[in-house]
Amino acid sequence: MTRASSRRPGPPTRTERGIPEATVARLPVYLRALTALSDSGIATASSEDLATAAGVNSAKLRKDLSYLGSYGTRGVGYDVEYLRYQIAREIGVTQDWAVVIVGIGNLGHALANYSGFGTRGFRIVALLDADPNLIGERVGDMEIRDFAELEDIVEADRVSIGVITTPAGPAQEVCDRLVAAGVTSILNFAPVVLSVPDGVDIRKVDLSIELQILAYHEQRKSGEAALPQVPELPAMNGLTDLPSVGGGVGA
Amino acid sequence: MTRASSRRPGPPTRTERGIPEATVARLPVYLRALTALSDSGIATASSEDLATAAGVNSAKLRKDLSYLGSYGTRGVGYDVEYLRYQIAREIGVTQDWAVVIVGIGNLGHALANYSGFGTRGFRIVALLDADPNLIGERVGDMEIRDFAELEDIVEADRVSIGVITTPAGPAQEVCDRLVAAGVTSILNFAPVVLSVPDGVDIRKVDLSIELQILAYHEQRKSGEAALPQVPELPAMNGLTDLPSVGGGVGA
DNA sequence: CCGATTTTGTTCTCACGTTCACAAGCTCCT
């Protein structure tokens, strides 16, 4: 999403070995669907079958797969194992990636404890926190280490992916340290917009934003006409933690 | 995203009081940026300031805001408090929404303790799980209740939003129960594609997908030429059952 | 061996999203 890609304006030169971002985002879904089919003992599946399992329509699925190559057989469908391997390879999960998690609060614990997480594809090599009270504590089969060790760990384990589960406050600083240490992909759970230099990918997961999007649609479902039209800043229903500094109009 | 919207093919009738989905997804980001500015005591901000704070470009921000109405002043900028209220109202977080969380494993715990919920218009009214060993356990100031009570709770508290943090297995069944009970918006953390009837909104948060997307870009950064071209189904590196954050003790 | 049937891969069209560029409108200074 925030990929710093080398776009050039020239001709419509799509596919300089580049897959559309929207397709990339769906490949993991297809991968999971294929794994499920494989586990059910199904050896071959049509685009229709796959599309149903992945929750998309079959035309889109076929077009997505066509960016990878021609891995299907007309009149037959796709070989589940073969296609699964091709997608896994394209995504890059045939090798495994070293990951560090920074900020071992509730969410950090949850991610660290998730057993399937460390097994395949991604390998958690360290849990880091700056709180001296946490350092040394065991989480699953790992021990929380001092954030100061970050640089050594990143170098020693060739870590390229960092997960930030700190509060908003220290997130940017943690991010800067990760980048300086050589991490080039970041998954951010902290509720702030992080800035990173070109060449570093960042993705964000934000629970409260997801809920707000749902709330928007929910609101329109219930009272389409019940919306107050342009109210003049009423009491705000007390829902924000605002001490409201200087909120006057004329600045 | 999966909004079952009433699209009609006729003329380009955008804006039958409808805001583009991409814009809706950014409004919460603007809301947060405005809150931060407000907390810093800033009363007025230009689209450039806001855009920087929100991590987008200013043209996009202005266009997004224009869907809500004309809330800025040319030559001056936007009044932070006023705009904040308008966005909050448009999203629907000026009222508060009752939420149930189903599946109190590691992730469910983390969400239950997440403070960002209550301050932004969402009120957790129940934590549910089907595991008898968990029922009655306290999490923060709440107690885990039996999933069987779902229907009563939804009706009593007018719950419209449900969060699913169960493992993949029971997720669809939980989803069906939620829908049958009257929940019309669902946030799903389980690593499966859920199907819901029209009129129900569903959004998905999936850690393993996010990581895989990062891995894809990471792979292309490192070995652009090191990619094996079309290998013939080698050992698969044993990567089945990719992890996702849905983990936890079952519902 | 040939035609019927199935299903992929791809082309074409339309809708959506992003960005540019600029006129309209506001404030402030002289």
Add this chain to the structure above:
DNA sequence: AGGAGCTTGTGAACGTGAGAACAAAATCGG
């Protein structure tokens, strides 16, 4: 009062994504 200087709001151009429709290729039955 009037012009200079900003900043918004929006029209238009461009790029990306989605879906329909169909030709190409494979299997199967006779």
